Structures are given as C-alpha cells and as structure tokens.
Amino acid sequence: MNADRLLDAYVADVVAYLPRDQRADLALELRGLLADELAGARAAADGLPDEQVALDMLRAFGRPADVAARYAPAGVVVVPPDPVSLRAAVVGGAVVAGIVSLATALREGGEALLVLQRFWYGTVTLSLLWGGLFAGGLAVARWARGRWPSGAEWRPRVPRERFNRVGGAVGLAAAAVGTFVLIRPDLMLDVLFGGRAAPAAYAAFEYDPGFLRWGAPAILAVLGAELVFLGYLVVRGRWDDRSRRVDIWLTVVLTAVMAAVLVAGPVYRARPTDDVVKFALLMFVILGVVDLVQKLRRARGRVELT
Amino acid sequence: MGVEGAFDKLELELRRGVVVLAALSQLGTFRYGYELRRSLADRGMPIEEGTLYPLLRRLESQGVLVSEWRTDEGSPRRYYTLSAEGRVLYRKLADAWRGLHQTVDQLLEGGPS
Numbered sequence: 001m002n003a004d005r006l007l008d009a010y011v012a013d014v015v016a017y018l019p020r021d022q023r024a025d026l027a028l029e030l031r032g033l034l035a036d037e038l039a040g041a042r043a044a045a046d047g048l049p050d051e052q053v054a055l056d057m058l059r060a061f062g063r064p065a066d067v068a069a070r071y072a073p074a075g076v077v078v079v080p081p082d083p084v085s086l087r088a089a090v091v092g093g094a095v096v097a098g099i100v101s102l103a104t105a106l107r108e109g110g111e112a113l114l115v116l117q118r119f120w121y122g123t124v125t126l127s128l129l130w131g132g133l134f135a136g137g138l139a140v141a142r143w144a145r146g147r148w149p150s151g152a153e154w155r156p157r158v159p160r161e162r163f164n165r166v167g168g169a170v171g172l173a174a175a176a177v178g179t180f181v182l183i184r185p186d187l188m189l190d191v192l193f194g195g196r197a198a199p200a201a202y203a204a205f206e207y208d209p210g211f212l213r214w215g216a217p218a219i220l221a222v223l224g225a226e227l228v229f230l231g232y233l234v235v236r237g238r239w240d241d242r243s244r245r246v247d248i249w250l251t252v253v254l255t256a257v258m259a260a261v262l263v264a265g266p267v268y269r270a271r272p273t274d275d276v277v278k279f280a281l282l283m284f285v286i287l288g289v290v291d292l293v294q295k296l297r298r299a300r301g302r303v304e305l306t
Numbered sequence: 307m308g309v310e311g312a313f314d315k316l317e318l319e320l321r322r323g324v325v326v327l328a329a330l331s332q333l334g335t336f337r338y339g340y341e342l343r344r345s346l347a348d349r350g351m352p353i354e355e356g357t358l359y360p361l362l363r364r365l366e367s368q369g370v371l372v373s374e375w376r377t378d379e380g381s382p383r384r385y386y387t388l389s390a391e392g393r394v395l396y397r398k399l400a401d402a403w404r405g406l407h408q409t410v411d412q413l414l415e416g417g418p419s
Contacts, residue, residue: 026363029339029384033359036340062356070360 003054007034009156010058016297017068026071034058059153088293089134096286097126103263103278161238168234175230179223204273208266215261222254248295255288325353327403329361330396333371336385362386370395 011031015023038054045053061067101122105115145152181188185205189197207216229250233243261267262281268274328351332342339359346353365371370392373384388396 028382029363030359032381032383033339033355035381037355040340040344060356067356067360070356071363 003038003050006051006054006058006156007031007038010034010061010064010154013064013154013157014067014071017065018072022071034061037061055156063152063154088297090131092289092293093130093134094123094127096289097130098123099259099263099285100126100282103282106263163233163236163238165234165237168230172227172230172234175223175227179220179227182223183220204268204270206269208269208274210265211261211267215264215267218257219261222250222257226250226254244295244299248292248299251288251292251295255285255292258288259285321351321353324403325357325361326365327396327399328353329358329365330370330388330392330399333386333388333392336374336376336387338376338383338385342386365392 008031011027011034014030015027018026034057037057041053041057042050048056062070098119101119104122105118108118109115110118186202189201189205193201229243229246233239236243239247258281262278262285266274267277267281328346329342332345337345339355339362342362343353343355343358346358362371362373366373366386369389371386372389372392373386375382376385377383
C-alpha cells in the first residue's frame with residue numbers, strides 16, 4: 001500500500017468514529033493536513049521508504065479512535081470510542097438474548113403467560129450477562145493496550161475492492177455441496193457409509209413436515225440467491241457499491257430467515273438432531289448479526305476522499 | 307519515577323496550559339493548520355499535530371475562530387483566524403497570562419535557590 005493509500009485508509013478509520021454529517025468536511029481537512037505533514041516528514045527522513053515514513057507519522061498522530069475523540073464536539077463522545085460500537089454491541093446482544101430466550105421458552109412450552117414470563121426473565125438475565133461480559137472485555141482490551149502499546153498500533157486495513165476469486169470459487173463449491181446435502185441428507189449418508197447406514201441414521205435426518213412447508217423453501221431460496229451472488233463475484237473479481245449493498249441485504253434476509261426457523265418449531269423430527277441443528281442455527285444467527293454490524297460500519301465509514 | 311521523568315511530565319503539563327493562548331496568538335490573520343504548527347515550532351513552541359489540529363476545530367465550534375476553504379496554493383486547505391469574540395477572548399487571556407507570569411516570577415524570586 002503506497003503512502004497516499006495509507007493516508008486515505010487512516011482518514012477513513014478516523015472519520016468512521018464521528019457523526020455522519022461531520023465526516024466529509026473533516027476527512028478533506030485531515031487528509032490535506034496529513035499530506036502536508038508527510039511532505040515535511042519526507043524531507044526529514046533519512047532514506048527510509050515512503051510507506052514507512054507515512055506509517056510512522058500516522059502512528060505518531062494517534063490511534064484513529066483517540067484522534068476522533070479529540071475531534072468530536074463536546075458531548076458527542078461520552079466514553080472513549082472502541083473498535084466495536086458500544087450501542088451496536090448492546091442492542092445486538094439484547095436481540096440475540098431475546099431470540100435465545102424465546103426459542104427456549106417456546107420449546108419448554110406451557111401456558112402463554114408462563115412462556116412470556118420465561119422469555120422476559122431469560123432476555124433480561126442474558127442481556128445483563130452479555131453487558132457484563134462486554135464491559136469486562138472492553139476493560140481488559142484497554143488494559144492490554146496500555147500494557148502492550150505496540151500491539152494497539154494502527155494498521156491499515158486490506159482494501160476490500162478486490163475479491164479473492166480462488167477463495168470465492170472454493171467457497172462457492174463448498175456452499176453448493178452444503179446446499180445439496182441439506183436437500184438430500186440421505187445421499188450424504190449413502191456416500192459416507194456406502195449405502196449401508198443404519199435405518200436410524202436416515203430417520204435422524206428426516207425433516208419435520210412443518211419445516212418442509214415454509215422453512216425449507218425459504219432457506220433454499222436465500223441460499224440459492226447467495227450461491228448466484230457468490231458466482232457473480234467470482235466472475236467479476238471485485239466489489240463495487242451495488243454488490244456491497246446486495247451483500248448487506250442478503251445477510252439481513254439470511255439471518256432473519258434463520259432466526260425465524262430457529263423459533264418457529266422443529267426442523268428435524270428426531271429431537272437430538274434437531275437440538276444440534278438449532279444450536280448451529282443459533283451460532284449462525286449470532287455470526288450473521290456480528291457480520292451485519294461490521295458490514296454496516298464499513299459502509300458508513302466509507303467516505304469519498306476527492 | 308526519577309527527577310528527569312517527573313520534569314518531562316510536569317513541563318508537558320505547563321505547556322499544555324498555554325497551548326490555546328499560543329495558538330490564538332498566531333491567528334491574527336488567516337493560517338492553515340500545518341502553517342500554524344510550523345510557525346509555533348519555529349518560535350520555540352512545538353505542539354503535536356494530533357493535539358493542534360483538533361484544537362482548531364474545537365475552537366471554531368466554540369465561536370473563537372472562523373474558517374474558510376482556500377485553494378489558491380493547489381489542494382484545498384482550511385484557513386483559520388480569530389473571530390470578533392475570539393479577539394476579545396485572546397486579549398483577556400493574554401492579560402491573564404501576563405498577570406500570572408508576573409505573579410509566578412515574584413514567587414520564584416523568593417523561592418529556594
């Protein structure tokens with residue numbers, strides 16, 4: 001990454017922490033000031049590579065979060081900003097806690113009031129637990145930054161414009177196989193056991209009729225869209241604004257469908273299989289929410305620097 | 307912490323206290339951030355860029371400075387100068403500084419050798 005790209009990446013990281021309406025103006029000013037500083041630093045550098053001069057200068061300028069805190073108007077930054085958005089983490093954690101609690105309450109059954117009570121207590125308890133863990137994690141991260149400052153130094157992110165075609169093709173093949181296995185789990189058993197799997201194994205992978213009515217078609221439709229999109233990226237070889245928007249929407253829809261399947265009822269007839277799949281679905285929903293928060297944050301931080 | 311370490315820290319605190327006044331003193335006419343920093347450094351008052359540039363924005367948001375974009379030397383730059391209220395504030399701060407300086411000087415006269 002050359003020096004100019006380093007400056008762009010740094011400015012984008014700084015303004016991502018600031019209110020949206022201040023970003024373009026501040027990005028333009030900061031970019032110009034850093035270019036001036038770099039010109040001065042180049043003159044003083046004793047034969048160091050340009051990129052190294054720029055990186056040293058930017059690291060001396062400060063961590064983007066700290067610089068943003070200095071730029072933020074009074075009252076905007078209540079606590080020093082951290083790489084993970086506090087609000088997104090708290091809201092996301094509460095949503096996941098709600099989904100988990102609802103799924104558990106529905107599974108345990110009983111009268112409507114009892115289910116509601118379990119759902120409410122579960123949500124509150126898990127949200128508080130998550131809040132405590134998150135706050136503890138932030139405190140540990142802050143202590144680690146102070147203890148090992150070099151580990152907290154700013155590092156430029158790898159630009160996301162290029163799409164890794166080889167990795168994408170491997171992912172596409174794996175996703176296609178995975179989707180096929182979801183459609184025909186019996187064939188997977190035939191391949192694994194040479195057609196001699198026990199009848200109980202086939203029974204373990206028998207879908208619930210309720211899931212087959214709406215959950216399965218919905219999941220298949222979204223997975224099909226994901227496959228087509230992945231194929232498009234493999235052919236195209238790069239990201240653009242439209243493909244990023246499509247990516248975000250697909251993540252929203254897939255996460256929402258998985259969350260709906262999670263709480264709607266059994267996926268498999270056999271309880272043990274269903275429990276394992278529900279746990280996997282829960283993990284996918286959590287990962288989907290985290291992935292979505294990161295994608296939205298990147299999209300909001302992307303500022304045109306002209 | 308040794309004496310040298312304590313000195314560095316306390317001297318930094320002293321400098322921090324006068325950063326705003328030093329910056330305001332050089333903004334009687336329009337200047338952009340890098341030019342101001344060089345000017346202060348050349349006069350023996352180096353201020354870290356990560357401190358000075360955000361300070362200019364904050365002072366502007368408080369009405370002490372006004373700014374405008376200029377492109378007369380190539381790339382666009384934001385130039386800052388004192389606002390009318392900023393000039394009043396600067397004079398008051400300068401008077402306060404001179405008074406404080408005099409008082410501390412007198413105290414130092416009678417201090418330990």
